[in-house]
Amino acid sequence: xxxxxxxxxxxxxxxxxxxxxxxxxxxxxxxxxxxxxxxxxxxxxxxxxxxxxxxxxxxxxxxxxxxxxxxxxxxxxxxxxxxxxxxxxxxxxxxxxxxxxxxxxxxxxxxxxxxxxxxxxxxxxxxxxxxxxxxxxxxxxxxxxxxxxxxxxxxxxxxxxxxxxxxxxxxxxxxxxxxxxxxxxxxxxxxxxxxxxxxxxxxxxxxxxxxxxxxxxxxxxxxxxxxxxxxxxxxxxxxxxxxxxxxxxxxxxxxxxxxxxxxxxxxxxxxxxxxxxxxxxxxxxxxxxxxxxxxxxxxxxxxxxxxxxxxxxxxxxxxxxxxxx
Ligand code: NDP
Numbered sequence: 001x002x003x004x005x006x007x008x009x010x011x012x013x014x015x016x017x018x019x020x021x022x023x024x025x026x027x028x029x030x031x032x033x034x035x036x037x038x039x040x041x042x043x044x045x046x047x048x049x050x051x052x053x054x055x056x057x058x059x060x061x062x063x064x065x066x067x068x069x070x071x072x073x074x075x076x077x078x079x080x081x082x083x084x085x086x087x088x089x090x091x092x093x094x095x096x097x098x099x100x101x102x103x104x105x106x107x108x109x110x111x112x113x114x115x116x117x118x119x120x121x122x123x124x125x126x127x128x129x130x131x132x133x134x135x136x137x138x139x140x141x142x143x144x145x146x147x148x149x150x151x152x153x154x155x156x157x158x159x160x161x162x163x164x165x166x167x168x169x170x171x172x173x174x175x176x177x178x179x180x181x182x183x184x185x186x187x188x189x190x191x192x193x194x195x196x197x198x199x200x201x202x203x204x205x206x207x208x209x210x211x212x213x214x215x216x217x218x219x220x221x222x223x224x225x226x227x228x229x230x231x232x233x234x235x236x237x238x239x240x241x242x243x244x245x246x247x248x249x250x251x252x253x254x255x256x257x258x259x260x261x262x263x264x265x266x267x268x269x270x271x272x273x274x275x276x277x278x279x280x281x282x283x284x285x286x287x288x289x290x291x292x293x294x295x296x297x298x299x300x301x302x303x304x305x306x307x308x309x310x311x312x313x314x315x316x317x318x319x320x321x322x323x324x325x
Pocket of ligand 1: 013015202203212214222223224281
């Protein structure tokens, strides 16, 4: 993961939407087991996922499997809280960072979190408070690496500067959204920081399933976009931008077919090609999706420079840095 010593599997698996919410424990177990069996060593979670239930389910399953602790890593993320009311039950104050960590350790049934991330940057907490709180947890052995999610380059740079000033440990990884439709932050903004060693654990590589092609003929009943709490995601398919995305997906599906790949694997392999990405975090509501998605690791050779260029031609959205003035 970046310049840290932590080795993450190229493909990893997260609990958002699914664990403790969309799927029952037996499906969650089958997904987790399929991921582990395929070589995944990193499971992602957050206090906010199903108000803490995502961690409870994952913790129960990890404890039941009893896989050697050295063979897997688990993360939690702090910011939105677990539904407990009150101004100190969310954000990135020292109080909430520490209390949320203790709750995550308990829910996940682990002695340490391998990675602990600020799920968003908290405008109400000074950066030195965040950096010190994370370092305190590291010194106490409760957290091994700390990171951020959806922080911009300036915020990450500020954290790094505070850490350097006080001889503390800065963020080892950032967790941004990255997929064929969301590229600029990873490909442009964070690039200089990644070149200095920042790791990236990217999320929604299939754009919540859009890049599987499943939404091109409507919204399937058993899909995320039809799931009660996420129906507002359907708006993403409306309007010019949604139509453009669906049209890209149709063209990408034809290309995938031509080179003998299922579309989800083409989209995942495309993310895996990016040199600065430490791990591509996948999600699934069925074990069969996990089994299929994990095959993307063997598909990289099919993404020749010529095929990558054809993907660029379809997308037409390669981010370009603004000219220096
Ligand atoms: P994806 O974009 O890959 O979407 C996953 C969903 O797509 C699945 O739940 C499933 O939904 C559908 N899907 C996956 N594979 C297939 C397949 N082969 N065929 C058909 N449908 C498929 O990833 P997520 O959005 O789930 O993000 C991955 C992880 O990243 C999360 O679990 C979480 O840990 C993390 N994350 C972090 C965020 C942050 O702010 N830091 C934000 C969001 C996610 P269905 O079957 O229901 O249609």
